[in-house]
Amino acid sequence: MSWLAKLVAVVAALSLVTFGTAYARNAPVAAVITPTAGASVPVGVPVLFTGIAVNGETGGITSVELSVDGGSTWVEVGTTESWRYVYTPTEVGDLTVVSRAATAAGMGEPTAPRTVHVGSTGPLRPISGxxxxxxxxxxxxxxxxxxxxxxxxxxxxxxxxxxxxxxxxxxxxxxxxxxxxxxxxxxxxxxxxxxxxxxxxxxxxxxxxxxxxxxxxxxxxxxxxxxxxxxxxxxxxxxxxxxxxxxxxxxxxxxxxxxxxxxxxxxxxxxxxxxxxxx
Missing domain, CATH: 2.60.120 (Jelly Rolls)
Structure with a gap:
């Protein structure tokens, strides 16, 4: 299975929890891959945001948008299922990152927010193995x-x-x-x-x-x-x-x-x- 196919499967599963069954079955779903939730990045250095957008087997993604302020402002970062965007934070503080995707039928709902720390650190995600x-x-x-x-x-x-x-x-x-x-x-x-x-x-x-x-x-x-x-x-x-x-x-x-x-x-x-x- 390809990298994209694996992520599509993960996003499809998570969307049932994040958006509810009816929405997940009928609207595009976006996902931010990097930076991961809780990540720390420096001030004044470019950060690579990456992600995917899917619309089940129908496809037809026409736009992907990203917000680093919880959805107050948006920037288009792609028009296909896989996207990349470089953002350079200029102030110390937290970014609240959300993304959303659109098809010809309209814009989907934003993803659940994730926090990225700029110029500071937060709790480390526990890992093992x-x-x-x-x-x-x-x-x-x-x-x-x-x-x-x-x-x-x-x-x-x-x-x-x-x-x-x-x-x-x-x-x-x-x-x-x-x-x-x-x-x-x-x-x-x-x-x-x-x-x-x-x-x-x-x-x-x-x-x-x-x-x-x-x-x-x-x-x-x-x-x-x-x-x-x-x-x-x-x-x-x-x-x-x-x-x-x-x-x-x-x-x-x-x-x-x-x-x-x-x-x-x-x-x-x-x-x-x-x-x-x-x-």
Whole structure:
């Protein structure tokens, strides 16, 4: 089942509770995917809002709107089932986020509100077990670049725990790669050679809350998968954050035989590697 199909199923189930059976069966339903409820974001840094809108098997979404003030004002963020929108908060405080979708028959009801904290933190959502940073989906391409390169993603966590592995989308190169975990200062914290696309580290890497880390992999012949103009804002899916620094997004790379700590950026690219986290 595709990413979108799974979310459609979830939204359909939740809509029965959120809107009532009659409404859910006859009107479009919208959902905000990121940032997740209770997320904390900084002032003055772009945040990537993503979501979907569905209208059962009928389809026909014509507009999706987003509000960050509880529905007092709205902005159109898309005209299809999947949408993205970059918003830069300018003041400390809470955003009350709601979305709604329309078809040719009219506008649906707003979603249940969720709170996003700007410049402050709120209670952390309890978690247990293993969590994967499920990045909002996008079209990706196998890059034709054949040079040796290390590609990765900057990430941080809202609580202490461990990076226990990574998952990635492989490109055209199917040979062995070297997966690495780095501190924000470029200290190598973990390394493992593999030919797989989902890797559980033999030795998990402990991480501290609100510190930046980089998960990356070195490919000796390029052939990685990428999506340009993806990390156009900070992506928050608790307990994970892929931070935007106000200039460039979380995707990073470094050319050279053997790779190394990646710090270069290109068009806010996503190289489709993300961590597993365990508390």
């Amino acid at each position: 293993l969590y994967y940073f499920l990045l909002p989906d996008a079209v990706s391409a196998a890059d034709t670049d054949a040079e040796p390169v290390e590609v990765g993603m900057r990430t941080r966590f809202d609580r202490p725990g461990s990076i226990t592995g990574v998952a990635l989308r492989r490109g055209s190169y199917a040979g062995p790669i070297t997966v690495r975990v780095w501190s924000s200062a470029g200290v190598l914290l973990g390394e493992q050679v593999t030919a797989e696309s989902r890797i559980m580290l033999t030795t998990p890497v402990p991480v501290t809350a609100d510190e930046d880390y980089v998960v990356s992999y070195y490919t000796p012949e390029g052939g990685y998968r990428s999506s340009e103009h993806y990390f156009t804002g900070t992506v928050v899916s608790m307990p994970f954050t892929a931070p935007h620094d106000g200039v460039s997004g979380a995707g990073v790379y470094r050319y050279g035989v053997g790779g190394g700590f990646p710090t270069d950026t290109w068009h806010d690219s996503n190289y489709w590697i993300a961590p597993y986290f365990q508390r």
